[in-house]
Amino acid sequence: MWFFFIAFSAYAYQYQPVLESLSIIGISPGVENVIFTFNKINNYRFIMLSNNYWYIAVPQYTIHINQTPTPRLSVNDILVRDIRNETRIYIKMNDKYTYKYKPILSKNGKYLIVRIEKLFNNTSNKTAKPKTQISHKQTAKTVINLSKPSTKTPVIVIDPGHGGKDPGAIGIYNKEKNIVLDIAKRTAYYLKRKGYKVVLTRNKDTYPTLSDRSQLSNRVKANIFVSIHANYSVKDRKKAKGLEVYFLNTTSDKRAIRLAARENGISIQEVGDINKIILSLIQSAKIEKSKTLALDVYYKMLSYGKKIYAGYKGRGVKQAPFYVLVDTRCPSILIETAFINNPKDALYLKNPVFRKYLAIGIAKGIETYIHSHMKSKIRQ
Ligand SMILES: [Zn+2]
Numbered sequence: 313m314w315f316f317f318i319a320f321s322a323y324a325y326q327y328q329p330v331l332e333s334l335s336i337i338g339i340s341p342g343v344e345n346v347i348f349t350f351n352k353i354n355n356y357r358f359i360m361l362s363n364n365y366w367y368i369a370v371p372q373y374t375i376h377i378n379q380t381p382t383p384r385l386s387v388n389d390i391l392v393r394d395i396r397n398e399t400r401i402y403i404k405m406n407d408k409y410t411y412k413y414k415p416i417l418s419k420n421g422k423y424l425i426v427r428i429e430k431l432f433n434n435t436s437n438k439t440a441k442p443k444t445q446i447s448h449k450q451t452a453k454t455v456i457n458l459s460k461p462s463t464k465t466p467v468i469v470i471d472p473g474h475g476g477k478d479p480g481a482i483g484i485y486n487k488e489k490n491i492v493l494d495i496a497k498r499t500a501y502y503l504k505r506k507g508y509k510v511v512l513t514r515n516k517d518t519y520p521t522l523s524d525r526s527q528l529s530n531r532v533k534a535n536i537f538v539s540i541h542a543n544y545s546v547k548d549r550k551k552a553k554g555l556e557v558y559f560l561n562t563t564s565d566k567r568a569i570r571l572a573a574r575e576n577g578i579s580i581q582e583v584g585d586i587n588k589i590i591l592s593l594i595q596s597a598k599i600e601k602s603k604t605l606a607l608d609v610y611y612k613m614l615s616y617g618k619k620i621y622a623g624y625k626g627r628g629v630k631q632a633p634f635y636v637l638v639d640t641r642c643p644s645i646l647i648e649t650a651f652i653n654n655p656k657d658a659l660y661l662k663n664p665v666f667r668k669y670l671a672i673g674i675a676k677g678i679e680t681y682i683h684s685h686m687k688s689k690i691r692q
Contacts, residue, residue, distance in 0.1 A: 329353050329370060334381035334390070334401070337582045339635050340522040344385050344428045346403060352421040357398075358413070364405040366413065368424065371398040386411070386428065429523060466682050467509045469529040471539040471636065472496035473575070473646075476519030481544035481574075483652030485662045488542040489517065494664075495649060496540050498671030503678065522576070526639035535686065536605065536678060537644035539636050541575060542652040542661060553654040554625025555617065557610040558646040559602035560638060561631035568632040575646070576635045583633060601643035603629070604685060609645060609677030616673030621660045624650070643681075647674065 330351045337345045348368065357369040383390055389404040405411060405428075414427040472493040474480030480488025493514070500510045511532050513525045520528070529537045545552030563569060573580045606629045617624040637644040649670055650657035660666040 331401075336381070336384050336387050338385050338578060340577055342430045342521040343523045344387075344430075346387065346426045346428065348401070348424040348426075350422055350424065353417070353424065354421060356415075356417065356424060358415040358426070360413065363410050364407045365402070366405075366426075367400045367402040368415070368426070369398045369400045386430065465507065465509050466535040466686060467511065467532055468503055468536045468538070468678060469511045469513065469532065469534040469640075470496045470500050470503075471513040471525050471529075471537065473539055473541040473636075474519070475514050475517055478519050478577070481542060481652050483542065483544070483661070484655065484658040486652070488544070488652055491542050491652065491661050491667070492540045492649070493517070495667050495671050495674070498668055499538075499540070499674045502672055502675035506675070506679065508678075508682075522636045523639065525636055529640045529642065529644075534640065534642050536681070537637070537640045537642055538609070538674065538678065539634070539644070539646040540674070541646060541648050542650060543571070543648040544574070544653050545651055546570075549651070549653045550655070553651045553657045554627045555610065555613055555650060556627045556648040557606045557613070557629050558632050558634060558637075558648070559599065559606045559629070560634060560644060561599055563630075563632045565630070565632070568630055571648070572632045572634055576633075578635075598641075598643060601685065602637075602645055603631075605643045605678070605681045606645045608681040608684075609647065609674055612677035612680060613647070613649075613670055613673035616669045616676065617666065620663070620666045620669045623656065624660070 332349045332351060333347075334349070335347045337347060339345055350370075353370055355371065357371070358366065359369065360366045381390055386406045386409065387403055388406050389402075391402040391404070393400050393402065403426075409430045412429040412431055414429075416425045416427065417423070418425075472489070472495070474489040475493065476489075478489065480492070482488070483491070493516075496512060497515065500512055503510045509532075511528065511534070513520055513528055525539075526537075543552070543556065558568075563572075569580060569583050573583045576583065610626070610629050614624065614626045632646075634646050637646060650661055652658055652661060
């Protein structure tokens, strides 16, 4: 059932918040976002009535809703009510699961995102009781904190993309999940030998969700996050080849949007929605550092890769809204090593010597970044 309210209260003459849209986006199999887009709100309350029933309240005013949202994914029902000087948007969830909620209000007051994580009934996976009410100041803080430069041994998280039930792109000789695991393990080996603390998000053929990966990185207080992938061209597998290194930002580049849709496991339309909210959520400091890290890794990978594969093409450092990079609090990049369905690139990706040199390139690039941008215990 959907109730539609257009009302003007006596108090609303100064300012009328408008809920412009409400969308429900699947981020990964375990994570969904409910995104409320307002013209602007200053405060809100997030209230859990039960684990499967919650609401957002915008006090004092009545909200004007332009668009009728349709329940989808784990959201079974949406209901809007005016109660005691506030408008409440009630969300009823599929009761097959238990959930963990995290509301985040963008700095400009435009986007209220409720991040919903499905917790499966697993006794070993006990989570803290969710708070019944979270003020937006508290939650905003958790998004904004960027890890401070430390004088301790840097912690580097290496994330081999996909895995387990998610094969990633299917190449001429191999699946993306296997190739990137091999490169990631080799990269970890070189970095560990240099004395860095290295954490792999997976070291075998398993599937951590995108949020598992970024949460692990925050838990171990990572200083650097590097996600490793292999590219795939739908349009022109003969011509499309080479290396791309991405950092998180919005993009209008159609190819980057298609790539982000594939890597995020969501539709192009949904990438558009994420694109819109990202700029208001991430800090410019993180973007700048990530860009520098991307450049350092890109140039080293290209020079080491070319030692084995003379025609290894550099396609540049680019930006795109990759979800695995949104939640990390440290400089983070995503590497598309080469095209797994390009005949030449695929042949080299199959070659362990080339993979070894790519790994050395990644490790050297990370080291370059650490030496020039972080106070580290480890000297060259
Ligand atoms: Zn991938």
